[in-house]
Amino acid sequence: MKKILLKINAWLHLWLGLVSGIVVVILSITGCALVFEEEIKYSWLYSASPDSSEQTELLPPSVVYQKIKAEHPEKELESFWYYGHGKPIKIGINHGDTLMYVNPYNAQIIAEVDHEDFFHFMDEGHRHLWLPTDIGRQVTGWGTLMFFVITLSGLILWWPKRWNKRMVKQSFTINWKTKWKRINYDLHNVLGFYSLIIALVMAFTAMMMSFPWLRKTVVDLAGGYPRSPRNKTEEILKPETNANTLNAFAIADSIFYKVRHEIASVNKDAVIIHIPEEDEEVIYACTDMIDGSWRDLRFNRYTLELMPNNPKPMSEAKGGEWVSRANFGLHTGYIGGLTTKIIYFLASLICATLPITGFYVWWYKRKKKPTTAKRLKKPQLA
Numbered sequence: 001m002k003k004i005l006l007k008i009n010a011w012l013h014l015w016l017g018l019v020s021g022i023v024v025v026i027l028s029i030t031g032c033a034l035v036f037e038e039e040i041k042y043s044w045l046y047s048a049s050p051d052s053s054e055q056t057e058l059l060p061p062s063v064v065y066q067k068i069k070a071e072h073p074e075k076e077l078e079s080f081w082y083y084g085h086g087k088p089i090k091i092g093i094n095h096g097d098t099l100m101y102v103n104p105y106n107a108q109i110i111a112e113v114d115h116e117d118f119f120h121f122m123d124e125g126h127r128h129l130w131l132p133t134d135i136g137r138q139v140t141g142w143g144t145l146m147f148f149v150i151t152l153s154g155l156i157l158w159w160p161k162r163w164n165k166r167m168v169k170q171s172f173t174i175n176w177k178t179k180w181k182r183i184n185y186d187l188h189n190v191l192g193f194y195s196l197i198i199a200l201v202m203a204f205t206a207m208m209m210s211f212p213w214l215r216k217t218v219v220d221l222a223g224g225y226p227r228s229p230r231n232k233t234e235e236i237l238k239p240e241t242n243a244n245t246l247n248a249f250a251i252a253d254s255i256f257y258k259v260r261h262e263i264a265s266v267n268k269d270a271v272i273i274h275i276p277e278e279d280e281e282v283i284y285a286c287t288d289m290i291d292g293s294w295r296d297l298r299f300n301r302y303t304l305e306l307m308p309n310n311p312k313p314m315s316e317a318k319g320g321e322w323v324s325r326a327n328f329g330l331h332t333g334y335i336g337g338l339t340t341k342i343i344y345f346l347a348s349l350i351c352a353t354l355p356i357t358g359f360y361v362w363w364y365k366r367k368k369k370p371t372t373a374k375r376l377k378k379p380q381l382a
Helices: 002-035 037-045 061-071 118-128 133-158 165-172 180-194 196-210 212-221 248-263 319-332 338-367
Strands: 077-083 089-093 098-102 109-114 270-274 282-290 293-300
Touching: 002 037, 002 118, 002 133, 002 338, 061 077, 061 089, 061 098, 061 248, 118 133, 133 180, 133 196, 165 180, 180 196, 180 338, 196 212, 196 319, 196 338, 212 319, 248 270, 248 282, 248 293, 293 319
Parallel strands: none
Antiparallel strands: 077 089, 077 270, 089 098, 098 109, 270 282, 282 293
């Protein structure tokens, strides 16, 4: 029975690998390209600094809006993404294909770039392989599921038959002094083992994004979300008179100040603010953006108070809520900052090589010629 199970495991490892190989290579390479997007964009390409040491305050959305509109009256500025001190404000333009990066201290435009930049191109490849979204997401989802099974079956294939010195050395080290065929096998076998844990985490968290039923199951098993009964305070009561209502810019500035100084618990100067439309009664903002997690907020337009049932800080999240909100950071490596990003980059790079080295392992075995020489039989004694 054990031999049969091992044969089934080897068969699954081979054929699932051949079927999903191209998908895994693309997802791994695009994942590598996206790991350091934030550092490249906001700390290098579009870094921002104040004009003087005395200028240390971030400009509120209304001031930034007015200064940019004075130079570009044709642009409809929609959202303001503050990344904090030393980093630009990313501004989304309504009905436009460009993003604007602005100095947060003086509102000078640093760059205006096409939304379809290199990282956006990589992101589309990573999410749906540059295919139509509905089709591409299915392909990436099931391809990732196959990779998850392949990784587990690979661990079984890697497991040494005997834990003696020779077998342990072969399982944990690459012999660079032998023939290329053996080096290729070691690259597949040994590097696959070292990237195993991160590969499983990346694959499983990706599956949670792809399959709602899996995400719900995991969250429920982890304890689910805390339940808060809905009540009448969810309703937005519009005042009878507009005499005391704030305009859109005053609302944006008030929420910008309130989020940073009263609500945010970490990375307080990083916040997303929208300039509300006239008919918007619930205003969206985002804070606590750190390590791949964030906190979505909804405000009552007329009172500027938080709506009921807004999420608590990540430090207070438990069980299923923590799993759900931490999933993106676990998938991308953001969860532990720069250190885990480097680890994830290397693991993703290894994952990109595994289908290639695995294909050559199979190809070499397929091309192997059977031995024709036969042993001579000993003469029979009369």
